[in-house]
Amino acid sequence: MKFLHKILEKQKPMFEKGGKLEKLYYLFEAGETFMFSPASTANNKGVQVRDAIDLKRMMMTVVIAMIPCLIWGIFNVGYQHHVAIGEATSFFSIDNLLFGSRWVLPIVLVSYAAGGLIEAVFAVIRKHPINEGFLVTGMLIPLIVPPTIPLWQVALATIFGVVVGKEIFGGTGMNVLNVAMTSRAFLYFAYPLQISGDVWTQLGGDTAVNGFSGATALAVANNVSIEGSQSVVEGLNQANNMLASPFGGDFFSFQNMLIGGIPGSIGETSTLMALIGGLILIATGVGSWKIIVSVFAGAFAMGTIFNLAGANEFMLLPAHYHLVLGGLAFGAVFMATDPVSAAQTETGKWIYGVLIGMLTVVIRVLNPAYPEGIMLAVLFMNVFAPLIDFYVVQANKKRRIARAV
Amino acid sequence: MSKTVKLKKGFDINLAGKAEKTIASTPPSETFAIKPTDFIGMKRPKLFVAEGDTVKAGTPVLYDKMQENVMVCSPVSGEIVEVKRGAKRKLLEIKILADKEIEYETFQTYSDSDLRSLSREDAQAQMTKGGVWSNLIQRPYGVVANEADTPKAIFISSFDTHPLSADIAFTLKGEEEAFKAGVEVLKKFTSGKVHLNHDLNGEVSTVFANIEGVENNKISGPHPAGNVGVQIHHLDPIGKGEVVWTITPYGVAQVGKLFLKGVYDASRLVAVAGSEVSKPQYFKTYTGSGVNKLTEGNLKNDHVRFISGNVLTGERIEKDGYIGFYDNLLSVIPEGDHADFLGWIMPRKEVLSFHRAWGLFSFLNGKNKEYVLDTNTNGEPRAFVQTGTFEKVTPMDIYPTYLVKAIMAEDFDNMEALGIYEIIEEDLALCEYVDVSKHDIQQIVREGLELMQNG
Numbered sequence: 067m068k069f070l071h072k073i074l075e076k077q078k079p080m081f082e083k084g085g086k087l088e089k090l091y092y093l094f095e096a097g098e099t100f101m102f103s104p105a106s107t108a109n110n111k112g113v114q115v116r117d118a119i120d121l122k123r124m125m126m127t128v129v130i131a132m133i134p135c136l137i138w139g140i141f142n143v144g145y146q147h148h149v150a151i152g153e154a155t156s157f158f159s160i161d162n163l164l165f166g167s168r169w170v171l172p173i174v175l176v177s178y179a180a181g182g183l184i185e186a187v188f189a190v191i192r193k194h195p196i197n198e199g200f201l202v203t204g205m206l207i208p209l210i211v212p213p214t215i216p217l218w219q220v221a222l223a224t225i226f227g228v229v230v231g232k233e234i235f236g237g238t239g240m241n242v243l244n245v246a247m248t249s250r251a252f253l254y255f256a257y258p259l260q261i262s263g264d265v266w267t268q269l270g271g272d273t274a275v276n277g278f279s280g281a282t283a284l285a286v287a288n289n290v291s292i293e294g295s296q297s298v299v300e301g302l303n304q305a306n307n308m309l310a311s312p313f314g315g316d317f318f319s320f321q322n323m324l325i326g327g328i329p330g331s332i333g334e335t336s337t338l339m340a341l342i343g344g345l346i347l348i349a350t351g352v353g354s355w356k357i358i359v360s361v362f363a364g365a366f367a368m369g370t371i372f373n374l375a376g377a378n379e380f381m382l383l384p385a386h387y388h389l390v391l392g393g394l395a396f397g398a399v400f401m402a403t404d405p406v407s408a409a410q411t412e413t414g415k416w417i418y419g420v421l422i423g424m425l426t427v428v429i430r431v432l433n434p435a436y437p438e439g440i441m442l443a444v445l446f447m448n449v450f451a452p453l454i455d456f457y458v459v460q461a462n463k464k465r466r467i468a469r470a471v
Numbered sequence: 472m473s474k475t476v477k478l479k480k481g482f483d484i485n486l487a488g489k490a491e492k493t494i495a496s497t498p499p500s501e502t503f504a505i506k507p508t509d510f511i512g513m514k515r516p517k518l519f520v521a522e523g524d525t526v527k528a529g530t531p532v533l534y535d536k537m538q539e540n541v542m543v544c545s546p547v548s549g550e551i552v553e554v555k556r557g558a559k560r561k562l563l564e565i566k567i568l569a570d571k572e573i574e575y576e577t578f579q580t581y582s583d584s585d586l587r588s589l590s591r592e593d594a595q596a597q598m599t600k601g602g603v604w605s606n607l608i609q610r611p612y613g614v615v616a617n618e619a620d621t622p623k624a625i626f627i628s629s630f631d632t633h634p635l636s637a638d639i640a641f642t643l644k645g646e647e648e649a650f651k652a653g654v655e656v657l658k659k660f661t662s663g664k665v666h667l668n669h670d671l672n673g674e675v676s677t678v679f680a681n682i683e684g685v686e687n688n689k690i691s692g693p694h695p696a697g698n699v700g701v702q703i704h705h706l707d708p709i710g711k712g713e714v715v716w717t718i719t720p721y722g723v724a725q726v727g728k729l730f731l732k733g734v735y736d737a738s739r740l741v742a743v744a745g746s747e748v749s750k751p752q753y754f755k756t757y758t759g760s761g762v763n764k765l766t767e768g769n770l771k772n773d774h775v776r777f778i779s780g781n782v783l784t785g786e787r788i789e790k791d792g793y794i795g796f797y798d799n800l801l802s803v804i805p806e807g808d809h810a811d812f813l814g815w816i817m818p819r820k821e822v823l824s825f826h827r828a829w830g831l832f833s834f835l836n837g838k839n840k841e842y843v844l845d846t847n848t849n850g851e852p853r854a855f856v857q858t859g860t861f862e863k864v865t866p867m868d869i870y871p872t873y874l875v876k877a878i879m880a881e882d883f884d885n886m887e888a889l890g891i892y893e894i895i896e897e898d899l900a901l902c903e904y905v906d907v908s909k910h911d912i913q914q915i916v917r918e919g920l921e922l923m924q925n926g
Contacts (some may be wrong), residue, residue, distance in 0.1 A: 070812075071810050071812070090695050092564075095851075099815070099851060100813075100815070101812065101813070102810035102811060102813075103810060103811045103813075103814025103815050103847075103849065103850065104810060104848070104850075104851055105808045105809055105845060105847070106808075106848045106851070107776075107806060107807050107808050107845075107846040107848060108787075108807075108846045108847075108848060109787075109911060109914070109916065110786060110787040111787070111913070112783065112784075112896075112900075112903060112911055112912075112914055113783050113784075113845060113900055113903045113904050113913070114776065114778050114782040114785060114787065114802070114804065114846055114911040115484070115782045115783075115784075115844040115845070116847070116848045116849050116904060116906075116909065117823070117825055117826065117849065117905050117906070118819050118822035118823065118824040118826075118831050118833065118849050118853065119824050119825075119826040119828055119831060119849070119850070119905075120815055120849055120850020120853075120907065120909070121850065121853045121856060121857075121905050121907055121908060122815040122850065123814070123815050123828050123829060123830060123831070123849075123850075124826075124828050124856070124857060126815075126816055126828075126829055126906055127758055127828040127829040130829050150557055172761060183673050195851065195853065197853075198697060198853075199856070212560070236854075237854065238853070238854060238856060239853065239855050239856045239908070240854060254599070259701065290582055299595075320596055323668025347670055349827065350824055350826075350827045350828050350829060350859075351826050351827050351828070352826075353816040354858075354859060405856055405857050405858045405859075406855075406856055407890075408858070410858040410859070410872065411870065412862060415859075433545065459873055459889070462868065462869075462870060462889070463888040463889065465868060466708075466710070466888065466889075467888075469708055469710065470710030470711065470713075
């Protein structure tokens with residue numbers, strides 16, 4: 067590979083100061099450092115050896131942690147299609163894989179292409195290195211949109227997220243909001259028709275079986291609660307119960323929701339796969355276990371508090387159901403843990419996580435218009451994370467002052 | 472009351488090539504150098520000597536215009552062969568060609584009982600004149616101590632947890648009397664206590680045993696447990712307006728010898744260590760020793776970096792450079808100017824990492840594995856992204872990220888409130904090592920300290 071490196075090095079002067087393509091330096095740098103880790107050495111003063119980690123590797127770890135969710139999502143898009151048109155096969159069938167790939171991979175490609183392009187444009191204009199953060203964002207966005215989403219919306223949302231969520235603040239590391247969640251919120255408020263209602267199953271032009279409803283479990287739960295004639299669990303059990311449940315029980319049984327054979331956004335249906343991703347993040351230390359654990363704890367606690375209040379059927383839903391409903395697990399593992407937009411102090415991380423979990427359930431249960439709470443909860447707490455940190459750091463300062471007396 | 476402090480946070484960097492406890496018979500260096508840049512905070516060094524002058528060991532060579540009484544003395548007797556200046560005539564090195572037999576300037580000698588009745592003024596006069604004062608480092612700021620201060624305490628750490636560090640007890644063998652006398656002198660300067668801090672898990676060497684009138688504290692934990700700054704934080708933290716002095720055990724012994732024998736004795740054992748040294752061991756030489764003789768025929772290859780001090784806080788020196796005033800270690804590690812194909816994602820087990828992100832498998836090697844690390848930065852500088860890792864290697868109630876950001880923003884109030892008085896570069900060196908985004912944390916810390924000191 068040395069010859070390749072030599073070729074690259076030869077081109078370098080063209081991109082450096084005074085060269086013909088000086089403006090494109092950071093594009094060249096990004097390309098070169100992806101091919102070869104740089105030959106730079108430690109400064110004359112300061113540490114003479116550096117840890118083997120860099121930001122690229124850290125970001126790739128998150129991408130790797132998302133792969134179980136992506137693969138599951140591809141199969142599930144295929145499975146949901148086939149079950150809706152009455153041709154259900156086993157979950158991991160070739161048919162499901164092919165159909166899922168046909169609809170999911172273009173979304174992934176568009177997200178990476180649109181985001182990559184806008185990153186490159188900003189790197190050139192703003193003269194900063196291309197941010198590896200996009201490796202993660204580009205994969206997160208496809209996993210949190212419905213499989214029926216128009217590709218132009220994916221592109222638009224990605225560009226919006228990258229520009230408004232990140233670049234206007236100065237790029238990766240400076241952003242206030244989680245970029246992927248900003249993209250999704252943009253879609254939700256700008257194009258609500260394509261991201262709510264019966265959009266969760268890609269029918270691909272075929273007709274669904276009689277009585278099929280494309281609603282997510284959360285929407286079902288919400289409707290049952292508004293009608294008030296039966297418990298939410300009963301309602302869930304009856305919904306779509308003519309469809310084959312791939313993992314036992316009724317279609318919206320607890321175990322099927324836990325394992326993830328249900329309609330929803332591409333990558334978030336399987337709580338189990340999100341948890342596997344979470345284990346990867348925790349084992350590698352890239353994601354904060356404190357945040358992940360506390361989001362689940364907060365959701366469970368709020369569910370229990372609502373059980374005690376018990377004003378309607380949704381409030382009476384057993385608290386553990388909240389952990390497998392909707393995108394809570396995916397959000398807890400991949401969204402809340404974004405180190406830049408999360409609380410940065412260790413104590414703050416506990417508070418931040420618990421509040422995300424609690425808010426998610428509050429939004430689900432008390433807001434009839436839009437039952438998915440994790441998106442807004444994460445964005446809301448992103449905004450409050452600096453405040454949490456402020457008080458944690460303030461306490462540290464007070465300890466220092468108190469000590470002196 | 473002596474205290475025991477058990478620290479959990481931190482990280483040991485276990486490098487290959489530790490110095491064996493043998494003393495080389497190779498003749499020591501012929502030239503020695505005084506580098507004014509070693510003395511942090513020295514603003515305007517003024518020379519007493521010119522090229523061609525002859526000096527004795529203990530002859531004043533230069534002083535700082537800001538601290539006119541404090542002499543920096545020649546470590547050996549001989550001839551000033553070169554005064555090396557850099558840009559704007561900045562003094563870089565004063566090189567001295569050593570005599571075969573070292574001659575000493577003589578200072579007043581004291582017996583044990585004299586020392587007990589010694590006054591602070593007399594002690595101070597002899598120390599500043601005799602070249603040993605610069606061993607005293609003042610906290611905050613990590614600069615040479617100011618004569619006018621009376622510190623609330625003096626701290627001595629009897630162990631060093633840095634990578635490849637010299638064994639302090641070994642380097643001070645036979646200096647029992649000198650160390651004892653040095654402590655006796657130092658006691659005159661503080662209204663409070665002299666803290667002598669030992670490794671909880673090690674044996675207290677005879678050098679440090681039975682010292683009267685000091686607090687013997689025990690510290691345990693991974694690096695930076697041996698850092699005196701971390702120890703101060705747990706034993707007697709520095710608040711605004713307070714001053715603490717620190718001194719190395721070598722410095723204490725040097726003070727002792729100045730009073731017992733009446734000479735500025737700059738002889739010392741220096742460890743030459745690192746993966747690229749053929750036979751890592753100790754050399755008997757003097758402060759400011761040239762690298763040449765210590766490494767001649769003692770290297771495995773020549774594409775190496777010479778570091779005065781350890782790999783975390785040290786400074787790169789040339790192959791014909793000189794070891795710094797405060798250093799008892801010359802580290803030699805491979806230069807890391809190599810580009811690796813897909814180096815950012817390839818699994819790596821041989822490069823030590825504090826992290827466990829994808830492909831960083833060094834944690835599987837166990838604690839006893841010795842690493843050969845080179846100077847490659849292993850990545851490019853980025854904005855802060857990952858959080859919580861600095862805190863894991865900083866065993867103090869301090870938020871390094873916030874402090875570093877306050878320094879970058881030149882936010883004086885926050886720097887103070889977040890504890891800048893309690894740290895110097897070495898205390899956050901591990902943060903710089905583990906930083907995913909490759910910031911120059913130590914340089915930032917120094918900038919912050921200078922801002923606080925000079926406004």
